[in-house]
Amino acid sequence: MKTTKVLVPSGVLGLGFDLTAFKNGLKLSPDIISIDGGSTDSGPFSLGTGTSKYSRASIKSEWKTLMKARQKLNIPLVIGSCGTCGTNNMVDWMEDITIEISKELNHKVKIAKLYCEIPNNQLLKNYKNGLLTDLEPKVKINEKLIKSITHAVALAGAEQIQATLDKKADIILAGRTTDTAIIAALPLLNGSQPGITWHGAKVAECGALCSTDPTSGVIMIEFNDNDFIIYPLSKKAKCTPETVSAHMLYENADPFILHEPGGYMNVKKATYKAINEKKVQVKGAQWIKEKNYYVKLEGARISGYQTSSLVLLRDERYVKNAENWSSKLKLFLIEEIKKRMNLKTKDFDLEFRHIGKNATLGDLELKNSRPIEIGVLCIVTSKSMEISVEISKLINPFLLHYPLTKYEELPTFAFPFSPVHSERGALYEFSLNQKLKLNDPMSIFKIELKET
Amino acid sequence: MRKLGSIVNNIRSKNAGPYWVTIDIFCKNKKNYNDIKNKLNILLLSKLFKIKKEKIKTFKIDNLNVIKISFPRLLVQGHMNDRDMHGAQYSVILSEIIL
Numbered sequence: 001m002k003t004t005k006v007l008v009p010s011g012v013l014g015l016g017f018d019l020t021a022f023k024n025g026l027k028l029s030p031d032i033i034s035i036d037g038g039s040t041d042s043g044p045f046s047l048g049t050g051t052s053k054y055s056r057a058s059i060k061s062e063w064k065t066l067m068k069a070r071q072k073l074n075i076p077l078v079i080g081s082c083g084t085c086g087t088n089n090m091v092d093w094m095e096d097i098t099i100e101i102s103k104e105l106n107h108k109v110k111i112a113k114l115y116c117e118i119p120n121n122q123l124l125k126n127y128k129n130g131l132l133t134d135l136e137p138k139v140k141i142n143e144k145l146i147k148s149i150t151h152a153v154a155l156a157g158a159e160q161i162q163a164t165l166d167k168k169a170d171i172i173l174a175g176r177t178t179d180t181a182i183i184a185a186l187p188l189l190n191g192s193q194p195g196i197t198w199h200g201a202k203v204a205e206c207g208a209l210c211s212t213d214p215t216s217g218v219i220m221i222e223f224n225d226n227d228f229i230i231y232p233l234s235k236k237a238k239c240t241p242e243t244v245s246a247h248m249l250y251e252n253a254d255p256f257i258l259h260e261p262g263g264y265m266n267v268k269k270a271t272y273k274a275i276n277e278k279k280v281q282v283k284g285a286q287w288i289k290e291k292n293y294y295v296k297l298e299g300a301r302i303s304g305y306q307t308s309s310l311v312l313l314r315d316e317r318y319v320k321n322a323e324n325w326s327s328k329l330k331l332f333l334i335e336e337i338k339k340r341m342n343l344k345t346k347d348f349d350l351e352f353r354h355i356g357k358n359a360t361l362g363d364l365e366l367k368n369s370r371p372i373e374i375g376v377l378c379i380v381t382s383k384s385m386e387i388s389v390e391i392s393k394l395i396n397p398f399l400l401h402y403p404l405t406k407y408e409e410l411p412t413f414a415f416p417f418s419p420v421h422s423e424r425g426a427l428y429e430f431s432l433n434q435k436l437k438l439n440d441p442m443s444i445f446k447i448e449l450k451e452t
Numbered sequence: 453m454r455k456l457g458s459i460v461n462n463i464r465s466k467n468a469g470p471y472w473v474t475i476d477i478f479c480k481n482k483k484n485y486n487d488i489k490n491k492l493n494i495l496l497l498s499k500l501f502k503i504k505k506e507k508i509k510t511f512k513i514d515n516l517n518v519i520k521i522s523f524p525r526l527l528v529q530g531h532m533n534d535r536d537m538h539g540a541q542y543s544v545i546l547s548e549i550i551l
Binding site: 252253381428 | 516529541
C-alpha cells in the first residue's frame with residue numbers, strides 16, 4: 001500500500017502558522033494539505049447566525065498562502081468546517097474567497113463543495129421517524145424546539161470527504177466535519193488501517209499542539225500500513241512520545257475513545273516510540289466498526305435577547321458590601337420591573353456578576369479576597385430586544401444611585417459608558433446533542449462542483 | 453502545605469464539546485501521581501464542582517502520570533448564565549486546593 005503524507009499547517013485557518021516551517025513541509029512532497037476551519041469552541045453564536053468567528057482578511061491571507069502551495073505541488077487542498085460553524089452559507093463564503101484569490105493569482109482550479117446543513121423540516125422528519133439517538137448528557141428536544149433552530153449541521157466523516165476526493169477536485173471546501181475526517185480521508189482511501197489512521201488524525205488535528213512548540217503550527221503526518229509517523233516542521237519543535245500521547249486528552253472527555261461516523265477508535269493498546277529526536281512512530285490503536293452509521297448533529301437557536309450594563313464600585317464601604325448591595329438591589333428591581341412593565345418573573349432574567357470578586361467561577365469560587373474595586377456586570381435577557389432595552393433603561397437610575405441603607409445620602413457610582421447599556425442582540429444556545437442514523441452516508445450531504 | 457497547582461507540572465481545563473468539561477492534571481512523576489490519585493476522590497470533586505458523584509468520570513493514565521476528570525457542564529456552553537465559554541478556568545479550582 002501507498003504511504004500517505006498529510007501536511008497540516010495549523011489547528012485552524014485564521015490562527016496563523018510559521019511560514020518557514022510550512023515551506024519545509026512542502027519540500028517533503030505531501031500528498032494533501034488539510035486544515036480545519038472551525039469548531040464549537042467559541043460558543044453558539046457562529047452556528048446560530050451562520051457567521052465566521054475569524055475575520056475575512058485573516059482567512060483570505062492564510063488561504064492564499066495555502067492555495068499558492070497547492071498550485072505549485074498540484075495536490076488537493078481541503079478545509080473542513082468552513083467559516084467556524086460549517087453551515088452552507090459559510091461554504092459559499094469560503095468559495096467566494098477562493099474564487100477571488102484564484103482571479104488574483106490567475107489560477108484555474110476545480111472546487112468541490114460539501115454541504116452539511118440539515119433544514120428543519122428534514123430534521124423534524126428524521127426525529128418523527130425515530131432516527132435520532134440522544135447522546136450524553138441528554139438534551140431534551142421536541143417538535144417546537146426543532147422548528148426554532150436557526151442552523152443545524154451534521155458532522156461529516158471520512159466517507160463524505162472521500163466522495164469529494166473522488167471528484168478529482170483541487171480544492172475541497174467542506175461544511176461541518178469532524179476535526180479528524182479531513183486528515184483521515186485520504187490515507188483511509190489509500191488503504192491505511194482505520195484504527196491507526198483515526199488515531200493519527202486525532203493527534204494531528206490541532207497542528208503542532210502535539211509538539212513541544214504549539215504556536216509553530218505546522219505538522220507532517222505519514223500514514224503507513226500499520227503505523228503512523230508524526231513530526232513538526234519548525235526547526236525548534238519536537239514531537240516526543242509524551243507530547244503525542246498527551247494529545248488524545250485534549251478537548252476529549254474520554255482519553256481512550258474517539259467516536260467518528262461509522263464507529264469508534266480505541267487507543268488503549270497504542271504504543272509510542274521516538275524514532276529520532278523529532279519524530280514519533282505510533283502503532284496499535286483499534287477501530288471498532290458499528291452496525292449502524294451515525295453522524296453527530298449540532299444545532300443552535302435563539303434563546304432570548306440580551307443587554308449588558310457595567311457599573312463600577314470604588315467606595316470602600318460599597319466594595320466591602322457589594323454582594324449584599326446587589327442582592328438587595330436585584331430584589332427591588334425585579335419587583336419594579338414586574339410592576340412598571342406588567343411582566344411576570346419568567347418573562348426576564350436579571351443577573352449581576354461581580355468582577356473582581358467571583359465573576360468567573362460564581363458560586364464555585366473558594367477564595368474571598370478584598371478587592372479595591374468591583375465591576376458589577378448587569379445582564380438582562382428577555383424574549384425581545386425591546387423588552388431587554390426597556391428593562392435596562394428602567395434599572396439605569398438605580399444602578400447609579402441605589403443606597404446600601406435607607407437613611408443615607410444617595411450615592412453615585414461610576415458608569416464607564418454612555419449609554420450605560422449595550423445591546424448584545426440575540427442570544428444563541430446550542431440545542432442538539434443527538435446523532436442521526438443514516439442508511440446511506442451521503443443521503444443528507446450534497447456535493448457541488450465549480451471550475452474557475 | 454502547598455497548593456495542588458504548585459506541586460504538579462500543569463492543570464488545564466477545556467470544553468469537550470458544548471456539553472462537557474474536561475480537566476487534565478499532569479503530575480511530575482510516579483510518586484507525585486500516586487499521591488494525588490489517592491487523595492483526589494469523587495466526593496471531593498463532587499463538592500468542588502457541585503456535580504453529582506455519579507456524573508463525574510475520572511481516568512487514571514498510568515503511562516503519562518495524568519489524572520483526567522470529565523463531567524457534564526452545569527450549564528450548556530453559551531447559556532445565558534454561563535460565565536466561561538471555553539470552560540478554561542475550571543482548572544483554577546483544583547490548582548488552588550490543598551490536598
